[in-house]
Amino acid sequence: MKPYIICHMLGSVDGRIRQNIWGLKDAPKYFEEPASKIKADAWLVGRVTMEEFSSKKNPPLPAGRFTIPKEDFIGEHKAKAYAVVIDPSGKCRWDTNMVSTEHVIEVLTEKVSSRYLAHLQQKNVSYIFGGKTELDLTLVVKKLYALFGIKRLRIDGGGHVNGSFLKAGLIDEFSLVLAPIADGTIGAPTTFEAEEGYGKRKATRFRLKSVRRIYDDFLWIRYEVVKGKKR
Ligand SMILES: NC(=O)c1ccc[n+]([C@@H]2O[C@H](COP(=O)([O-])OP(=O)(O)OC[C@H]3O[C@@H](n4cnc5c(N)ncnc54)[C@H](OP(=O)(O)O)[C@@H]3O)[C@@H](O)[C@H]2O)c1
Structure with missing residues (x-):
C-alpha cells in the first residue's frame, strides 16, 4: 500500500x-x-529544503568505530505526525528528533556511514533505507505507509x-x-x-x-x- x-x-x-x-x-x-x-x-522535503529546519550548529558525528547494520530504525517518539527528508548521503545533522510537532524520518541510501547512523540513533531520529546507492521512491513511500502508518x-x-x-x-x-x-x-x-x-x-x-x-x-x-x- x-x-x-x-x-x-x-x-x-x-x-x-x-x-x-x-x-x-x-x-x-x-x-x-x-x-x-x-x-x-506527514510532510516530506528534499535535503536542501530540510537544511532550513535541521541543526544550524552542525554537531560533529560521534567519534569511534561503529558497525551498524543498514536496517530501518524507528526512534522513540510520541508524535502523531512526521517530517520526512530525502537525504540520500546523510547530510542533515540534528539536535532533536522533532521539527515543530513532527517526528523526523530520514530517507537514506546504504551509502551513509555507520557514524552517521550512530548520530541519528543518539538523537532518536528515525531512518529508513530507500536503496543501495539510488533511491527507489516507490519503495520509500510503501515503507512510510507500512512502518509509520502514513x-x-x-x-x-x-x-x-x-x-x-x-x-x-x-x-x-x-x-x-x-x-x-x-x-x-x-x-x-x-x-x-x-x-x-x-x-x-x-x-x-x-x-x-x-x-x-x-x-x-x-x-x-x-x-x-x-x-x-x-x-
Ligand atoms: N515556494 C515553495 O513552496 C518552496 C517549498 C520548498 C522549498 N522551496 C525552495 O526550494 C529551494 C530548494 O529546492 P531544490 O530543488 O534546490 O532542493 P530540494 O528538492 O529541497 O532538495 C534536493 C536534494 O534532495 C535530495 N534528493 C531529492 N530527490 C532525490 C532523489 N530522487 N534521489 C536522491 N536524492 C534526492 C538530493 O540531496 P543531495 O544533494 O544531498 O544528494 C537533492 O540535492 C530552496 O530555495 C527552498 O527555499 C520553496
Whole structure:
C-alpha cells in the first residue's frame, strides 16, 4: 500500500519557488496557511529544503568505530505526525528528533556511514533505507505507509524532490498557491525539476479540482493528476 500523495507549493507565475527577491511580507503564511488545511499524516522535503529546519550548529558525528547494520530504525517518539527528508548521503545533522510537532524520518541510501547512523540513533531520529546507492521512491513511500502508518503524505518541495516524485508517477494531487509575482531568474529552482532536456518522458496532465482567490491577488489551485489512459 502507498500513501495518497499531495504535492503543495507556492510558485510565481513563471514557476519559480525561491522567494528571496519576491518582497512578500509574512512570507511563510502564503505557503503554511493553505498547507495546514490539507489533511496529511506527514510532510516530506528534499535535503536542501530540510537544511532550513535541521541543526544550524552542525554537531560533529560521534567519534569511534561503529558497525551498524543498514536496517530501518524507528526512534522513540510520541508524535502523531512526521517530517520526512530525502537525504540520500546523510547530510542533515540534528539536535532533536522533532521539527515543530513532527517526528523526523530520514530517507537514506546504504551509502551513509555507520557514524552517521550512530548520530541519528543518539538523537532518536528515525531512518529508513530507500536503496543501495539510488533511491527507489516507490519503495520509500510503501515503507512510510507500512512502518509509520502514513496514509496521506504532503510533499512540500523543493523542485528536485517534487520532480523526482512526479517522474516516478507517485503524485496524486497538486496544490499550487500561485503568487502574483514574475520572478524571471534564469536557473532558479522551479516547481518541478525532473530531468535535463527533452527525453522520451511525457509531461504530466492535471485536472482542475478547485480554485480560490486568497490574500487578494493569490490563487489557490488544486489539481488531480490525470493517470493512465485517461490522459
Ligand atoms: N515556494 C515553495 O513552496 C518552496 C517549498 C520548498 C522549498 N522551496 C525552495 O526550494 C529551494 C530548494 O529546492 P531544490 O530543488 O534546490 O532542493 P530540494 O528538492 O529541497 O532538495 C534536493 C536534494 O534532495 C535530495 N534528493 C531529492 N530527490 C532525490 C532523489 N530522487 N534521489 C536522491 N536524492 C534526492 C538530493 O540531496 P543531495 O544533494 O544531498 O544528494 C537533492 O540535492 C530552496 O530555495 C527552498 O527555499 C520553496
